Amino acid sequence: MRVGRVFGVPLYLNASILLLAVLIIVLYGELAGQRLQLSPLGGYLVGAGFVVSLLGSVLLHELGHALTARRFGIGVRGITLELLGGYTEMDRDAPSPRVDLLVSLAGPAVSAVLGAIAVAATLALPDRTVADQLAFQLAASNIIVAVFNILPGLPLDGGRALRAVIWAVTRNRHAATEVAGWAGRVLAVGTAPLVAVLYAVDVLSLLALPLTALVALTLWHGAGQPIRMSRIGRRLPLVDLARLARPAFAVPTGTPLAEAQRRAAEAATNQPVTGAAPADHLVTGAVPADGGAPDSAGPSGAARGTNAALLVTDSAGRPVAVVDPAAAAAVPEARRPWLAVDAVARSVADLPTLPVDTDGERVLERVQAHPAAQYLVTAGEDVVGILHIADLARLLEPHRKMNT
Structure with missing residues (x-):
């Protein structure tokens, strides 16, 4: 009080x-x-x-x-x-x-x-x-x-x-x-x-x-x-945000959730392992699905498909929201073709941001000052990935049991 x-x-x-x-x-x-x-x-x-x-x-x-x-x-x-x-x-x-x-x-x-x-x-x-x-x-x-x-x-x-x-x-x-x-x-x-x-x-x-x-x-x-x-x-x-952040796959507002997930998985599977993705589709550099530190060659296409974050964009291609993976997972599969991604997304204005070149000390300070489940990783005005707090926690405390 x-x-x-x-x-x-x-x-x-x-x-x-x-x-x-x-x-x-x-x-x-x-x-x-x-x-x-x-x-x-x-x-x-x-x-x-x-x-x-x-x-x-x-x-x-x-x-x-x-x-x-x-x-x-x-x-x-x-x-x-x-x-x-x-x-x-x-x-x-x-x-x-x-x-x-x-x-x-x-x-x-x-x-x-x-x-x-x-x-x-x-x-x-x-x-x-x-x-x-x-x-x-x-x-x-x-x-x-x-x-x-x-x-x-x-x-x-x-x-x-x-x-x-x-x-x-x-x-x-x-x-x-x-x-x-x-x-x-x-x-x-x-x-x-x-x-x-x-x-x-x-x-x-x-x-x-x-x-x-x-x-x-x-x-x-x-x-x-x-x-x-x-x-x-x-x-x-x-901590290297360029590699730790999950790749962001952009889909237009109003896209059905099932279609957005299908496109992200397809784009990740077809993306070359070592090649950089087009800026308007898939940004690579996600942590592996098992939660370990990423290897020097980068994650595989399957790993990127598992971890890719869905970034909702407006008609001009500007990012407006990020799909909440927990909310998306809670939607029954039968409803996903009929539910727009916007219904399970959070506005980017509500998410804290982290410049991609932020070092580990500053990342921890930012996370402590502004607790959140997801953070926008940016390069200038562009969103280059989404940092999930669970990925950061697994990197910093690999032996600690956590709820996922």
Whole structure:
């Protein structure tokens, strides 16, 4: 739920924040009420005050990341507060190890400063007062957040700092990301015995065990994403849109679906394997039907027939739509001779475009910024092929099981 903007950065609240609020108000409210000899209502009000103060601290932590990122020209899409804290979503990665290091450490630095201020306030305030109790809890929570986030493993801030250092030394961002990701998984596994020890010495209560288990699980899964992305990054040089895009076969608007499919298959079968197709008919360079990387000689006529995308053109020969293969496949064969291709096509205006010479890094950025099932691959103003996201996914993650 979007709740507004802070310094121009959109602020969102995840529904899980309600669970955090209830837990703190009930558990901490009762503890504070007993310690300060307040009524149950008074204790819950103190708990609510702590929730607001804690969320404010987390917001300032994330603003540290966001404003530092903007200082170095990295756009910030938003800040989200949730059950286990919050996260800042940026529109691209840091351009250098130095920027990555500064952005990652900005959040813990803010938490450390807030913790120090809260410690000073705790020492200055009278003991066993509401203000003193809130200051103490803010000091403890901010110091814990600063120390925990600086641990060297992704997705924690310390993991990003570790990645930046390894990146600077090795000049290999992808390898650095994978190392920092596995360091995060080591931290996740190490959380279990640490929690057991803290519970055994009465540092943690029984009620804290489920939350710490959730933290460990979140760490494990959070580390998995950068590991996956680092492996994808290593394969980005293999992305060649001229070969990866499926060939586009042009048919006039109003053509029956069955006739369009027949023409595309016939043209692909008759097309020479190594020859270039006429621009107004079939553009070669599709990924093989088995999803592997195309070979140096290009796909066979049968493979092109299997993968050819149908491009719908107007009376002047201009492309106006692309047939959705899933929608076309869902049409019963008996109806295809009577159904125009337009009925199962998407307007080209609705499809993102990719210049045919776009490199792998830029292709991935474009796909992440504009998710879609199909992309128009263009050379100047001409459509030279259709990139299917499934083909790109198979190239970048050949061992990952996917729905086709």
